Amino acid sequence: MKKLIIFTILLQNILFANPNALNQATIEDIMQERQEEVERIMATRQQSGESLFTQKPTIENKDKYISNNVSINNTSSNIDNYPQMQYEQQYSQEIPAYTEEQLLLMKQAIRNKDLRAVQKKFLEKKYTGFENTIQxxxxENKTQKIRTRFTMATTIIFESKIESYILGDQSGYKVEEIPxxxxxxxxxxFLIGIDTNLTIFTKDKKIHNFFLYSTDYKNKELxxxxxxxxxxxSKILTQKQMEEEARKYxxxxxxxxxxxxEKEQMDFSYIKKAKKYNEWLIPSEVFNDDTxxxxxxxxxxxxKVPVIFAVIDKHDTPVETKVIGDWIIAESRNDKWTIWNGESYVCIEKVKPNNQEQKVVE
Structure with a gap:
């Protein structure tokens, strides 16, 4: 009976959050199986003449209890602790062994329980979706407050590029740069109810200081x-820098x-040669810089990405390449190149700027 009681308590604890996770038929099957097991144990003890319930140990029956149940040191402290030792031994040994199917059902019950950890403020009819964005x-020299929330990320956007930052509490908060x-x-x-500071240095030589504090789903504020x-x-300065960069690079x-x-290094002095049926393989642009x-x-x-070879001593020689967007970049400079795609090929040759042209060989 004690086995049945223990099993019932364990099952109730697992299903407390969601009693509907296991269907009634499954629960009855498990209970029936445990009931049959208890009945078998009781029948065995009756046949052997053993008491159905373990007798509470006393000083008088100590020797018999030791020989039949546990091995302990013969000290007065152990004699006083017999009831507790008996309880710990019996209950530690009688933890029910569940089948894989039973364990799976119990795990599903735990996963399916309602955590009720949704911040209700997000679900109110008055919520428009703009409340979480602030401008x-x-x-200068002012510390701004930012309310963060456990399990959520906050993104801060500046007019200028970020150069570096300092985070006060690196164990309670995590800062990530965005690719x-x-x-x-x-x-x-990482935690609820903590605070720290964050200082960010931007490339426009300005310093931004923030006070960060974390809340959870129970907070009334979003x-x-x-x-x-x-x-x-900073916006005007950034725009000027972008325009200057576009002129230079x-x-x-x-x-x-x-x-x-660098635009000053770009050299387009190449001639492109190909047979007519390979004309489709001619690159739309070819140039080199200093590298x-x-x-x-x-x-x-x-x-399919074509394969680029440098022609050295009249032989096609492989070179390191990388692809970015529509450009194949050969990590080398050479006067002659061969571009292959299957059986088709194109020849590229460097010439003087005034002789630059594209030739199609019949």
């Missing part, structure tokens, strides 16, 4: 999930991969 005008967004940063609290730092001065970019080529050679192919029209 803060930059003020391809040098002017943004993400912060996330967290600040998107924080925009407005700064007209030719930028090849795809995702986080980026190469800047690399660049070949442009439209990805949409050319599904």
């Amino acid at each position: 803060i005008p930059y003020e 391809n967004m040098p002017n943004a940063i993400s912060i996330k609290p 967290p600040n999930l998107l924080v925009k730092i407005l700064d007209d001065e 030719f930028v090849i970019k795809e995702g986080i991969a980026e190469i800047k080529v 690399f050679t660049y070949f442009k192919y439209d990805k949409k029209q050319n599904g």
Whole structure:
């Protein structure tokens, strides 16, 4: 009977949050199985003449109890602790052994329980979706407050690129830089009810200081999930820098991969030779700078990336290449190149600027 009671208590604890996770038929099957097991044990003890319930040990029956149940040191302290020892031994040995199917059902019950950890403020009819975004005008030497929330990330966006930052509590908060967004940063609290400071240095030589504190789903105030730092001065400066960069550099970019080529170094003095049926393989643009050679192919029209070889001593020699966007970049400079795609090929040769042309061989 004690086995049945223990099993019932364990099952109730597991299913407390969601009693519907196991269907009634399954529960009855488990209970029936345990009941049959208890009945078998009781029948065995009756046949052997053993008492159905273990006799509570006393000083008089100590020796018999020791020989039949446990091995202990013959000290007065152990004699006084017999009832507790008997209880611990009996209950530690009678933990029911569940089948894999039973364990799986219990795990599913735990997973399916309703955590009720949704912040109700998000679900109110008055919620418009703009409440989590704030815009803060930059003020020199002012510390701005940002309300964060456990299990959520807050993103801070600046007008200028971020140069570096200092986080006060690195064990309670995590700061992450965002790929391809040098002017943004993400912060996330690891704990509830903590605070710290965050200082960010931007490339426009300005310092931004923040006081961060974390809440949870029970808080009546919504967290600040998107924080925009407005700064007209930095915006104008950033725009000027972008215009200056566009005048100075030719930028090849795809995702986080980026190469800047100084326009003054770009040399387009190449002649392209191909047979008529290989004309489709001719790159639309070819140029080199002081380090690399660049070949442009439209990805949409050319599904397979051509292979670039440098012609050295009249032999095609493999070179290291990388692809960024529509450009194949050979990490070398050479006067002659061969471009292969299957059985088709194109020859590229460097010439003087006034002789630059494209030739199609019949």
